[in-house]
Amino acid sequence: MNITVIGTGYVGLVSGVCFAELGNQVICVDKDPEKIDLLNAGGIPIYEPGLKELAAANRVAGKLSFTTDLRNAVRRSDLIIVAVGTPPLPSGEANLAYIEQAALEIADAMNGYKIIAVKSTVPVGTNERLGSLMRGRTGMPFDSISLPEFLREGSAIQDTLHPDRIIIGADNPGAAEAMVELHRSLTEHVVVTDIRSAEMIKYASNAFLATKISFINEIANICEKVGADVTQVAEGMGYDKRIGPSFLKAGIGYGGSCFPKDTSALIQIAGHVDYEFKLLRSVVEVNQDQRFNVIRKLETIFNGELKGKTVAIWGLAFKPNTDDVRDSPALEIIQHLLDNGVKVRAYDPVAMANFRTLFGKEGVIWCDGALETAQGADALCLLTEWDEFAEIDLGELQTVLKRPILIDGRNVFKEENLIGTEFIYYSVGRPSLN
Numbered sequence: 001m002n003i004t005v006i007g008t009g010y011v012g013l014v015s016g017v018c019f020a021e022l023g024n025q026v027i028c029v030d031k032d033p034e035k036i037d038l039l040n041a042g043g044i045p046i047y048e049p050g051l052k053e054l055a056a057a058n059r060v061a062g063k064l065s066f067t068t069d070l071r072n073a074v075r076r077s078d079l080i081i082v083a084v085g086t087p088p089l090p091s092g093e094a095n096l097a098y099i100e101q102a103a104l105e106i107a108d109a110m111n112g113y114k115i116i117a118v119k120s121t122v123p124v125g126t127n128e129r130l131g132s133l134m135r136g137r138t139g140m141p142f143d144s145i146s147l148p149e150f151l152r153e154g155s156a157i158q159d160t161l162h163p164d165r166i167i168i169g170a171d172n173p174g175a176a177e178a179m180v181e182l183h184r185s186l187t188e189h190v191v192v193t194d195i196r197s198a199e200m201i202k203y204a205s206n207a208f209l210a211t212k213i214s215f216i217n218e219i220a221n222i223c224e225k226v227g228a229d230v231t232q233v234a235e236g237m238g239y240d241k242r243i244g245p246s247f248l249k250a251g252i253g254y255g256g257s258c259f260p261k262d263t264s265a266l267i268q269i270a271g272h273v274d275y276e277f278k279l280l281r282s283v284v285e286v287n288q289d290q291r292f293n294v295i296r297k298l299e300t301i302f303n304g305e306l307k308g309k310t311v312a313i314w315g316l317a318f319k320p321n322t323d324d325v326r327d328s329p330a331l332e333i334i335q336h337l338l339d340n341g342v343k344v345r346a347y348d349p350v351a352m353a354n355f356r357t358l359f360g361k362e363g364v365i366w367c368d369g370a371l372e373t374a375q376g377a378d379a380l381c382l383l384t385e386w387d388e389f390a391e392i393d394l395g396e397l398q399t400v401l402k403r404p405i406l407i408d409g410r411n412v413f414k415e416e417n418l419i420g421t422e423f424i425y426y427s428v429g430r431p432s433l434n
């Protein structure tokens with residue numbers, strides 16, 4: 001197919017590159033000229049393993065191009081995929097300004113029948129509303145499709161080319177069939193639903209995954225008090241097919257650009273129809289508190305006296321293999337430490353630049369490597385489970401820290417590796433050592 005993808009962020013760029021890889025002719029559009037210039041120069045505006053190489057190969061093959069010219073791209077395409085951001089408003093609701101703007105620009109550019117597929121995560125009813133908005137602007141025929149995206153940053157190409165399922169929300173069987181055909185080679189689980197159900201599937205899936213995380217984190221907190229080990233508990237639970245092993249990893253909670261925003265948006269969506277989503281409210285509350293697990297441990301170790309201490313932070317991205325720092329637990333943890341007079345030394349293998357921009361404040365000592373960060377610190381807190389941290393030489397680490405205090409917010413280290421060392425080791429939901 002001739003496809004235009006609007007928005008070259010984490011979703012749009014990966015989708016565009018993968019659709020080209022699958023043999024389609026793809027034009028990626030973004031309103032940000034710096035991003036498009038970078039892409040046209042062979043660069044990639046985000047960190048996503050394998051993406052640069054795949055994009056380059058498809059550009060060379062003439063299947064992929066980048067432009068700011070939405071009008072021309074739309075006119076040359078049969079399918080328009082919308083992947084612009086829907087960030088949260090202060091109220092928690094999704095900000096639909098970008099997607100409405102994109103819909104109007106598409107309407108103004110139309111020169112014949114198009115399928116408009118929305119990959120952005122949008123509240124139930126939004127696709128219908130965008131359709132009406134467009135019909136107020138153009139007499140050209142089109143069909144709306146809800147095509148929610150489930151990729152995970154860090155494994156986005158694998159997830160796009162080998163998805164667990166594809167959801168196609170449509171009210172026109174012909175348009176639905178064209179979308180089924182486009183995705184047929186990717187998975188046997190292509191599910192066609194009505195548009196509102198497809199929109200809801202996205203929110204319900206993320207809310208359920210967030211619930212699993214908050215659930216295991218609460219179990220972890222109880223494990224700490226009763227002397228059980230949450231990793232063993234999660235393993236034992238996960239073999240039950242009704243439960244499954246994924247998303248049962250205790251830690252300092254979820255962050256990122258999706259779970260926090262989508263859980264808040266679903267609470268709002270429910271609220272608009274007079275339904276209080278009590279369970280999801282608790283999931284969010286538990287998650288918000290869980291990031292302070294690290295702080296509480298520091299306070300216990302230092303008898304409540306954080307002022308004047310130096311704390312090293314390993315990991316700023318909300319999870320490994322991405323440079324995305326949106327709603328990363330590190331933002332609040334570092335802010336809290338600074339507010340309490342702590343000297344913070346921080347490092348992340350790829351997310352430093354994004355973090356510094358988003359954090360936007362002075363006072364943190366930014367370091368160039370893991371061991372350098374730990375140099376002279378009273379304690380080290382691991383917030384993101386990058387391989388680089390898991391593979392560190394613990395003997396060397398012990399020698400550079402002022403005090404061998406390690407708070408492992410992601411349960412990266414194994415007890416057997418720490419036995420025989422002098423580390424005072426705290427993790428999440430597992431017995432502490434020394």
Ligand code: NAD
Nearest residue numbers: 007008009010011030031032084085086098102120121149
């Ligand atoms: P992003 O912020 O990384 O990228 C959005 C891009 O859209 C930006 O480059 C912006 O310049 C561009 N844009 C905005 N308005 C535009 C317009 N009118 N014309 C052209 N370009 C425009 O966002 P993202 O993380 O890729 O997320 C996109 C959507 O996908 C969101 O709704 C998000 O909830 C959803 N989603 C994200 C993920 C993820 O892991 N990031 C996963 C699943 C779903």
